Amino acid sequence: MFEPVLLKNIDVLDGHLLSTYESGGGYQALAKALRESTPDEVVELVKQSNLRGRGGAGFPTGMKWSFVPKRAGKPKYLCCNADEGEPGTFKDRIIMERDPHQLIEGMAISGYAIGAETAYVYIRGEYVAAIRRLEQAIAEAHAKGYLGKRILGSDFNFIVHIHCGAGAYICGEETAMLDSLEGKRAQPRLKPPFPAVEGLYASPTVINNVETLVCVPHIVARGPHWFRGIGPDKSPGPKLYCLSGQVRKPGLYELPMGIPLRELVEEHAGGPLPGRRIKAVIPGGVSAPVIPERGLDVGMDFDSLAAVGSMLGSAGVIVVDDLTCMVKVTTRIIEFFHHESCGKCTPCREGLNWAVKVLRRIEAGEGAPGDLEQLEMLCKGIFGNTFCALGDGAAMGLRAALKHFRDEFVAHIEERSCPFH
Incomplete structure (x- = not known):
């Protein structure tokens, strides 16, 4: 039976508090990275894990980090894309509300790996509860020395800022998000240059979404081989699936990458409502092309869905039944x-x-x-x-x-x- 990793603290009482997170081994991965690894070694660790971005594009995270110039002559930035505007998607909100320290630790390790001392969480303004929980978690982490100057006695400095958006879907696109952070109207930029070379304030910038960043501490703590042992080799690791629509048990599920869509919908989500039949499923938020019922035996991973003309996207799975037009x-x-x-x-x-x-x-x-x-x-x-x-x-x-x-x-x-x- 698959044991949740990313969602292990979601139903824990006071799971958002630092004391609860520490009691489950929280921030030990950050200490391990600072104590035992150079930044380049952390990048290589993530490369070996084959962690692919969970925001929709599926680009290899370690490779994205490696594009950041070693000697840029400018500050480097880490941006967490927590805008989560894709209809049918709510995984990042749940993590930020109920286990925010997991995100902060992932950002700190990622900042160390790419040489960034400043990070921004770009979060949609409607996520009021998540914003408050993140503010509290950042204050707790500062007080315990997990953020700020000379973290855990090392030479690494790292601070996290929260920037609230105004509910614009386009800000989920990484370069539009950067324009919004800079106080401009949010519109996509022409690429190249890519953000890793010229991003926020024309400086090297890495942009990852919440789910991607919370995978990082577990890769550091357990090793890349553990991560690659879950799901298909080309798209490994645990995955968060958002189930909604006309299904008996909607909710957030953590399961291996590559689980068959039919199993996800009919077994874990309980299947269609009484007296109904499944007509179609949108597998990755409304940006993902719909799949008819006859095609539900496809694996929920980047390559399998692409092969049938759809995409994993944000894994916002929306079920449509036979009474729907x-x-x-x-x-x-x-x-x-x-x-x-x-x-x-x-x-x-x-x-x-x-x-x-x-x-x-x-x-x-x-x-x-x-x-x-x-x-x-x-x-x-x-x-x-x-x-x-x-x-x-x-x-x-x-x-x-x-x-x-x-x-x-x-x-x-x-x-x-x-x-x-």
Whole structure:
């Protein structure tokens, strides 16, 4: 039976307190890293573990760290992306509310590895409870010498600041987040230069999300071979899955990377509601293309989902049952992306606006022949033609809905009404 690692303190009384975290071995990994390893050795340790970023892109974390110049002549920064704006995703919030010291320790070790003395947690402003818990945890860590000057008697200095966002989905994109931190309007930057070379304040910057950073202390404490022993070799480690939608037991689950999607939904989440059948599952937040019920035997890892035309994304698993209209679901998703587009790129700004108008017309029973072809044309114009992945996510999601549930779109147009309502 799989024993939770990242969520082991989630249901512990006062799990957010430093005393509770220390009693379970907290900050021993930081002490071990400072005492036994050089920064380069910590980077190599993470490389050997093959930890891939848990924010959605799945880029190897140790490799990202190694891109930071050794002698940049500028300060280096670590940024924790805790914006978590992807619908269906709530894993980072739970960690920050109930086990914030795990994140702080992960950030401290990561800062040591890349040579950063200053870090920022960019957190969405709606996460009021998480912000308060993080503020308390940072104060406790400072008082015990886990943050600040000469941490645990070493030469390493490290401080963490909290920066609250204002609920903009685009700030989940790393370069838009950096612009927001600098006080600018949040819009994606053209890359290169990449943040590891020229990021926050034009200085070398590493950006990782919460779940990625909390894996680091466990890799240092238990070793890379332990981490690689969980799940598939190309995407190893424990993974947090957010289950929501029309399912009996929604919630946050920690299981091995690569678990079959069907097992996750039907066994761990209890399957569909009484009298219902699963129609489809969105596996990684609304940016991930939907998978029909017949495709649920796919593994929940980066490579397996990519092979079937979807993606792991944030692992926000949203279950859709047989009484739900996929035209309505698709319309709401594209409306979300249209609303959250920063407007910088013409294909995204204009293409999503046009797609929303067509989808609303179809949903209202006013669709016309040629509408589906028009939507496919819009997807082609958006995909691959924008600064960031927001437009790509919207286009992929719309394409998948048209591919797997085209009969529902056709029924709306031909019957001039929704067959589900």
